[in-house]
Every structure is written in structure tokens, then in C-alpha cells.
Amino acid sequence: MDIATLVDRAARRFGDRIAVEGPDAAGSWQQLSFAALGERVARLAVGLRRLGLEPGDRVLDLQTNSTTYLETDLAIRAAGLVRVALNHRLHPDDWARIAADCRATTLIHDVRFSGDVVGLAADMEHVLVVGVTGDDAARAGGPSSCLETLLDTPAPAAPFSSEADALCGLHYSSGTTGHPKGAQRTHRNWLAGTINMTHDVLGGPPSETDVYCHAGPITHTSGLFVLPFLVAGARQLIMPKWDPERFADAVTRHGVTHTAVVPTMVSRLLALADDTLGPLRDRMKMLGYAGAPMPTEVIRAAHERITANLVQYYGLVEAIPPVTVLDAADHARGLAGEPDLLASAGRTALGVELRVVDSAGQSLPEGEVGEVITRGDHVMRGYWNGSGRTDLGKAVVDGWLHTGDLGRMDNAGRLWLVDRVGDMIITGGYNVYPREVEDVVAEVPGVSQVAVLGVTDPDWGQRVVALYTGEPDVGEDAVISHCRARLASYKRPKQAIRVEAFPLNSTQKIAKKVLRERLERGEEVASWTG
Known part of the structure; x- marks a missing residue:
């Protein structure tokens, strides 16, 4: 199974049902059915290949949230290419290091970054500008062209096909412990993440009436929900940037039922008045959070004022989340008198193996602190190009990813993360x-x-x-x-x-x-x- 097959399957199965809505890259509101999304993704995929790109070629993708960004995310991978998402918060020097490391030949970028990517674009064979007309792109000079022109390509009779273990994405670390390293993700990795996310975080496939809101960047945790909602035939709403008041309004206006955020976003949401948050309590089926610990009092306030359906999940760049999940039932137990549960990262997801080991790689008894290691189809293929070779030598041993996280487990299989080894x-x-x-x-x-x-x-x-x-x-x-x-x-x-x-x-x-x-x-x- 590959990304192209999943997109094509959803287009055929759900047809005229709305798949995604939100502003496109030019800022115009767009609403796409599953059939329209599938056709646009297929046309973009063919257009990229007709530029001369071959399976395995790396494509840099630098955009902020939009319906267009979701299309390019899917199209690059559907074409058998390797998507390298550039975090727009990084410095241009970081973008240049990533481009050099992965030897990218193509850059797709949002028009708002035109002034920031001049040096980067000069080294590319192809530069596709998003959110502009063809004339605007031509005036930019160099190899630039308008991404929309690729949509003139006829849709293929059948989607491209990729092997399950073919590389489809490079995901670079944030670089806080040195230069970013590219984790290689395959179609199999993404399918495993989709299954685990659906089974353990969502608690089952979303329904036709469910709506996921991309309140945070699709490049990060929010992007993990694209495929679970796509393959289930549920709607996705895209916010261009995080705004707590607009999110609260979207819950009422668009029927949002699910979202995932980082803890700082929860705190800003809780700063809103009770009458603004009231509709969330009635409508939200899930508020997921990840990326950092959340204080107990913030959890309690979110549980009381936003939704009782809180879900925490843990994962890494090198192991597609969720690795472990603390579900809504455990949150309720923790708030009802077992507060230690709220500090737990939860139990392993469906397709995940997990152990806590000592420095020799031997499993430790329950309650003892050691390094967390994990194995399964969610684990990366390895670091790109031997990047961070020392880290790689320590990271993967006999198929087990050594995460660098310290933790302990209880007799119910719950994981408590203690800290990073380096911290x-x-x-x-x-x-x-x-x-x-x-x-x-x-x-x-x-x-x-x-x-x-x-x-x-x-x-x-x-x-x-x-x-x-x-x-x-x-x-x-x-x-x-x-x-x-x-x-x-x-x-x-x-x-x-x-x-x-x-x-x-x-x-x-x-x-x-x-x-x-x-x-x-x-x-x-x-x-x-x-």
C-alpha cells in the first residue's frame, strides 16, 4: 500500500463528499470534494514527474497551512518522490543545510517566502511558486514557474505505484542538539502511523460528520491526522495559523470535532472566556496534545472547560507517533484521584513494541529508569546519507530504535518519560x-x-x-x-x-x-x- 493508492481509493469511495476546506495559498476560501482532491493530487503528481523528476528525487516544500499545502504534501509522495518539509520557523541557513544534505533539485514555496529563498532557489533545477499566477512567477526570474500550471496536466488513468518500503519523506529534527538530521520515512511507516493513530488516538475511524481542524502547522503534529481522516472519508478544516478565538469560532461555524495541539496552545485557549469556550465542551470529541509535558492544573482546566476527551500521545521524528497513548479514560482516572497517571505517556499503540533498557541493552524491571527503545513499522528506515552517523550507530540496534529518552514502566504497561539522556x-x-x-x-x-x-x-x-x-x-x-x-x-x-x-x-x-x-x-x- 502506498500514498497514491490511499488518495485514489478515497476519491473513488467518497466522491462528492467534502474532503477539505480552508484558505488556499492565495488566501481564497476553497472547498474540495474527495473526487476533486484526488484529481488535483493526481494531476500535480504527473506534472512533477513530467518536469523530469524520478522516483526517489527530493523535493523541498516550504509553505504555511493552506489547502494547497495539503495537496502538495500528498502529490509529492503520490508521485513516488521524497517530500522534505521545510519548517518556516527555521533560519534560511538551516534550509540551505537541509537542501545540501538531501541534495534536493526542486523547491516548492509559498509566495510569501519569495524574498527569503533567493539563495536557496538559485541552486535548484526547478522552483515552483505557490499562490501566484504564471505571469507573477515568470517575473520572479530564474527557474521559477507557477505550481498551478501543473494542474493543466491530464489526470492519469491509474495512480503511480510505489513499493511499501520506498522512501517518501525526509523529516529533519529541529536542530536543538546540533545540525538537523533527516529521518527517512517510507510508505509503510506512514501506513503504520495511520493505523496506530486511528486505533489508539482517535479510538476508531472518524465518521462522515467528524471534522478535524488543522489548528497547528501541518508540518508537525497536525499532519499526522491527514491520512486517518482522508481514508475514513471525514472532513478536514485548515487554519492558516493558530488563533484561539478563531478556533473556538470554527468549532461552532464548521462543526469541528477533533484537533491536536501542543500544550502552549492549550494554555492560550484556556485564556478565553467561559462563554466562548462553552460550545467546545459540547462538540469536541477529542483534544489531542503532544510535544511537551502539560501541568496537572492545565489538564484539569482543559478537562473541565474544553472537553473531557483529552488524549496525549508520544512519538519522535524517528518513530511516527503514536508510540504510546494516554487515553481519555486514563485522564479521567487521573483527575478523579490517581494524579500520577497524568504524568504518564500511556500504553503502547497497536503496532508498537517498547522496552526500557540499561546501558548494555538489557531490559530493566518495572519501575527502574532506563532508555526507551521501540520497534515496529512506525520506525524510520534510518538517517539520510549517514547524517549524524554517531547518533545512528547508537540509535538503531537489531531493529530497535534507541530513542535517547529516559523512562520507566509500570506493571500495566504504562510508560513514564523521565527525561532526555542528554538533559x-x-x-x-x-x-x-x-x-x-x-x-x-x-x-x-x-x-x-x-x-x-x-x-x-x-x-x-x-x-x-x-x-x-x-x-x-x-x-x-x-x-x-x-x-x-x-x-x-x-x-x-x-x-x-x-x-x-x-x-x-x-x-x-x-x-x-x-x-x-x-x-x-x-x-x-x-x-x-x-
Whole structure:
């Protein structure tokens, strides 16, 4: 099974039913049936191949959310090509490094990035501009042409065919621990992710009346829901960017039933008034979240004010999510009197194997902390071009992906993620897992976000420092006092510093590497604004 077959199957099965709606790349509202989406994807796929591209060629795709972006996402892979999504939040130098690493020959980009990709486009054989007319593209000079011209290509009698293990995507890490590395994803990987997502996160195939809202970037967690809703014949709504008020309005206006976000987006949604959030409580069948821990009080507020159907899932660039899932029932149990459950990443998804091992690769008993490893069709084929060869040598052993995440398991098969191997703090010879300290600091009333890290110390090797955002009257003494009552002495922060805002990386996670560098340089941190 491949992507082209899935798109063609949905087009034939669901016909005139609405598949996707939202603004196209030019900003005009567009509504496409499954039949129309299937035909446009097929025409774009043929058009790309007629440019001279061959199966396995890499195509850079740089766009923000639009119906056109969803079309190109599917068309590149349906053509047997390899889609390399460029995160628009990265620096152009990062785009150039990715392009050089994967040796891309083709760039598709949103017209709004025309000024940013001049250097990148100069090295491409083909540059396709999205959201402009052919005349506009011609005026851009160089090899540029209008993506819409590819739609003049006649639709093929049958879709292209790719082997299940053929490469169809390169997904680069956010680069917070060095230059990004490209994880190779195959058609088989995506099918496995679709099955796992449908079975464990959605709890079964969506119905004809369900609507998924792409409230976050399709390049990230939201893109995991494209295929599950496509193959089920359910509708997808695309928002060009995250806006909590517009999302709340979309729930009522468009009948949104499902979405997935990162925790910072949940916090911004909760800032809305109760009368604005009221319709969500009645309509939302699922609010998924991933990418970072969510404090218990935020979970409780979301459960009470947004929806009781909260689902958390865990995965990696190298292993298509979900690897594990904490479902709505576990959320309800956690809030009803088993709070430890809310810190769990849940149980393994349908097609996933998972173990916790020591440094020698031996399985550890329940409750002991070790590295999380996973095996299954959701795991990448490997890193592109041997990129990050040392990491690769440590990452895949006998078919098992070593994630670099530290965790423990209970007797019910639930996983608790403790921290990243590289984030662990060693102070006075003791190991401190930042996640544990962050959870305690987050309990302090008025604290919003927390980042705990180790900073070089002449006496202890490293000292524990807690940075947090929150109400102005939450002082260092309150945080330190709370930690003194809840943590062993060696785990307690030596400093607790309130900041105005955290710097975020390209996936909207707190950029701990930046924080650590600033602290090591001795910067005054209280005035940081991100």
C-alpha cells in the first residue's frame, strides 16, 4: 500500500463528499470534494514527474497551512518522490543545510517566502511558486514557474505505484542538539502511523460528520491526522495559523470535532472566556496534545472547560507517533484521584513494541529508569546519507530504535518519560532528571511554564536552576520553599528565576540549549523576553 493508492481509493469511495476546506495559498476560501482532491493530487503528481523528476528525487516544500499545502504534501509522495518539509520557523541557513544534505533539485514555496529563498532557489533545477499566477512567477526570474500550471496536466488513468518500503519523506529534527538530521520515512511507516493513530488516538475511524481542524502547522503534529481522516472519508478544516478565538469560532461555524495541539496552545485557549469556550465542551470529541509535558492544573482546566476527551500521545521524528497513548479514560482516572497517571505517556499503540533498557541493552524491571527503545513499522528506515552517523550507530540496534529518552514502566504497561539522556543533570555525583523537578515547580500557584537545567558549578559539577514564567508575585522564595517540601536536597533548585517569556525552538518547545548558553555566559535573565 502506498500514498497514491490511499488518495485514489478515497476519491473513488467518497466522491462528492467534502474532503477539505480552508484558505488556499492565495488566501481564497476553497472547498474540495474527495473526487476533486484526488484529481488535483493526481494531476500535480504527473506534472512533477513530467518536469523530469524520478522516483526517489527530493523535493523541498516550504509553505504555511493552506489547502494547497495539503495537496502538495500528498502529490509529492503520490508521485513516488521524497517530500522534505521545510519548517518556516527555521533560519534560511538551516534550509540551505537541509537542501545540501538531501541534495534536493526542486523547491516548492509559498509566495510569501519569495524574498527569503533567493539563495536557496538559485541552486535548484526547478522552483515552483505557490499562490501566484504564471505571469507573477515568470517575473520572479530564474527557474521559477507557477505550481498551478501543473494542474493543466491530464489526470492519469491509474495512480503511480510505489513499493511499501520506498522512501517518501525526509523529516529533519529541529536542530536543538546540533545540525538537523533527516529521518527517512517510507510508505509503510506512514501506513503504520495511520493505523496506530486511528486505533489508539482517535479510538476508531472518524465518521462522515467528524471534522478535524488543522489548528497547528501541518508540518508537525497536525499532519499526522491527514491520512486517518482522508481514508475514513471525514472532513478536514485548515487554519492558516493558530488563533484561539478563531478556533473556538470554527468549532461552532464548521462543526469541528477533533484537533491536536501542543500544550502552549492549550494554555492560550484556556485564556478565553467561559462563554466562548462553552460550545467546545459540547462538540469536541477529542483534544489531542503532544510535544511537551502539560501541568496537572492545565489538564484539569482543559478537562473541565474544553472537553473531557483529552488524549496525549508520544512519538519522535524517528518513530511516527503514536508510540504510546494516554487515553481519555486514563485522564479521567487521573483527575478523579490517581494524579500520577497524568504524568504518564500511556500504553503502547497497536503496532508498537517498547522496552526500557540499561546501558548494555538489557531490559530493566518495572519501575527502574532506563532508555526507551521501540520497534515496529512506525520506525524510520534510518538517517539520510549517514547524517549524524554517531547518533545512528547508537540509535538503531537489531531493529530497535534507541530513542535517547529516559523512562520507566509500570506493571500495566504504562510508560513514564523521565527525561532526555542528554538533559540529565549530575550534581555532586547524583543524577537529577529535570522533568521531575519541573513537575514540582509547576505545582506552585501562579506558575505557567517551567524549564529546569544544569549549569556548570565549581563545587557540584552542575547546579540545578529552575526558570519559570507566571504571575509577577510568584517569587523565588515561594518556588524554593515548595521544592524544599517536595524534593530531596540534591534535587532542589539552587536558583529559581522568573522570566517574562521563554525562547522557543521551531517546534514551539522551550529551547533549553539557548537557556543553558545564556546562563553559562552569566547573562541577566530576569528580563528575558524570549
